[in-house]
Amino acid sequence: MIIPSTIGKPLSSTTFDSAAVESAGGPGLPQERRLVTAIPGPRSVEMHTRRGAAVSAGISSTLPVYTADAGGGVLVDVDGNSLIDLGSGIAVTSVGNAAPRVVERVRRAVGHFTHTCFMVTPYEDYVTVAEKLNELTPGRHAKRTALFNSGAEAVENAVKIARSATGRTAVAVFDHAYHGRTNLTMALTAKSMPYKKGFGPFAGEIYRMPMSYPFRDVPGISGKEAADRAISMIEKQVGADDLAAVLIEPIQGEGGFVVPADGFLPALSEWCTANGVVFIADEIQSGMCRTGDWFAVDHEGVVPDLVTTAKGLAGGLPLAAVTGRAELMDAVHPGGLGGTYGGNPVACAAALGAIDTMQELDLNAAARRIEQLALPRLVAVAQRSGRIGDVRGRGGMLAVEFTVGGGLEPDPATAAVVARACHAQGVVVLTCGTYGNVIRLLPPLVIGEDLLEEGLGILEAAILAA
Numbered sequence: 001m002i003i004p005s006t007i008g009k010p011l012s013s014t015t016f017d018s019a020a021v022e023s024a025g026g027p028g029l030p031q032e033r034r035l036v037t038a039i040p041g042p043r044s045v046e047m048h049t050r051r052g053a054a055v056s057a058g059i060s061s062t063l064p065v066y067t068a069d070a071g072g073g074v075l076v077d078v079d080g081n082s083l084i085d086l087g088s089g090i091a092v093t094s095v096g097n098a099a100p101r102v103v104e105r106v107r108r109a110v111g112h113f114t115h116t117c118f119m120v121t122p123y124e125d126y127v128t129v130a131e132k133l134n135e136l137t138p139g140r141h142a143k144r145t146a147l148f149n150s151g152a153e154a155v156e157n158a159v160k161i162a163r164s165a166t167g168r169t170a171v172a173v174f175d176h177a178y179h180g181r182t183n184l185t186m187a188l189t190a191k192s193m194p195y196k197k198g199f200g201p202f203a204g205e206i207y208r209m210p211m212s213y214p215f216r217d218v219p220g221i222s223g224k225e226a227a228d229r230a231i232s233m234i235e236k237q238v239g240a241d242d243l244a245a246v247l248i249e250p251i252q253g254e255g256g257f258v259v260p261a262d263g264f265l266p267a268l269s270e271w272c273t274a275n276g277v278v279f280i281a282d283e284i285q286s287g288m289c290r291t292g293d294w295f296a297v298d299h300e301g302v303v304p305d306l307v308t309t310a311k312g313l314a315g316g317l318p319l320a321a322v323t324g325r326a327e328l329m330d331a332v333h334p335g336g337l338g339g340t341y342g343g344n345p346v347a348c349a350a351a352l353g354a355i356d357t358m359q360e361l362d363l364n365a366a367a368r369r370i371e372q373l374a375l376p377r378l379v380a381v382a383q384r385s386g387r388i389g390d391v392r393g394r395g396g397m398l399a400v401e402f403t404v405g406g407g408l409e410p411d412p413a414t415a416a417v418v419a420r421a422c423h424a425q426g427v428v429v430l431t432c433g434t435y436g437n438v439i440r441l442l443p444p445l446v447i448g449e450d451l452l453e454e455g456l457g458i459l460e461a462a463i464l465a466a
Ligand SMILES: Cc1ncc(COP(=O)(O)O)c(C=O)c1O
Pocket: 090, 150, 151, 152, 153, 155, 178, 179, 180, 181, 249, 253, 254, 282, 283, 284, 285, 286, 310, 311
């Protein structure tokens, strides 16, 4: 076995070896699962000990193997283990880690300039990213885009824009929603532990509505009926006249990959249009080819007024966006939006490389192929295991919900056991859900079929052994 030369070398700047960069990650890495130590291995354990003394305990890691290289469908750790990546760094590296077009654009950009601040002296790549997002997001109306650093920042700005454009203050959000960790987005997020506990007081004028969650909803309720239930609550508790925006993840991410019943999103969107309310689709996890469409709302032909993107947008570099109707985006006074780093030139170059990759490799088709391969296997293992209540998702955004005896009672303990077993076998899976009982799959959309099948086999075995 040949271990790439970077493995095991400390990554600190004092010992940085520029030659090693050339031979590092990307799709050229052997696309194989390879365990050469226990998981985590000794070097990871050593780094984890250093981390404990240096990094805030408030930041945790799902799997403390320290990464040396990554690409295609694998992560290689500092001990030389090669793990199958079914998480993409939480839906970020959809185009693969160190994707060639991203690396090439970033290298070129970083050698020209690293920052000017778009609000001081602008640059072309920012404008090009905006043009691309205006073109790719749903609807053929005139659009504008503003760029930010993180998903939470994009959501905050979408709310600012909706309030500024409508002159209204209230925002309706949903059960199980996750929108970020800043003060406003904590208020928009549903789950207390770990996201909100002890961090209040939170921003006001946020109203939580019932979500369409078919597995846990009133049996037989349609998407339209679930939307009417939420709308009726909004009308009674807030009043359309005071409502600036309805903010929703078209497929919920951290809340458990909840796919609302068909008809739910179109009915909400239509009501918003009829009442002058801004319909904001938070596509930060579900957007950019993840579900087999550019955006999850495309599945039902919904055209949001504002769309937030981040995660998959820039192949791993921090970049986020709000894209939407020109009249809303331009309603904000000049200087009202922005930020020192928003739309950093290197991150914009990365986004252009990532979008090229999505188009050239047709990653929407790749996501649909992942669903075709994985969904039937998940359904079959659910039937055999008796510990799974629901299998759901779309494209490369799939999940299994663990419940006691396959009923409704959440079973987070089994989800944790299964996740740990996968990790020990070198397969990176993530958990999520309001009840912590969901295992979600978010593979890089460029993952090879053999590797995906192998990862699924290990997951299945772990489920059946739990
Ligand atoms: C739907 C959604 N919105 C917002 C966010 C926040 O993004 P960030 O972590 O980049 O702030 C996330 C992150 O998981 C998300 O999934």
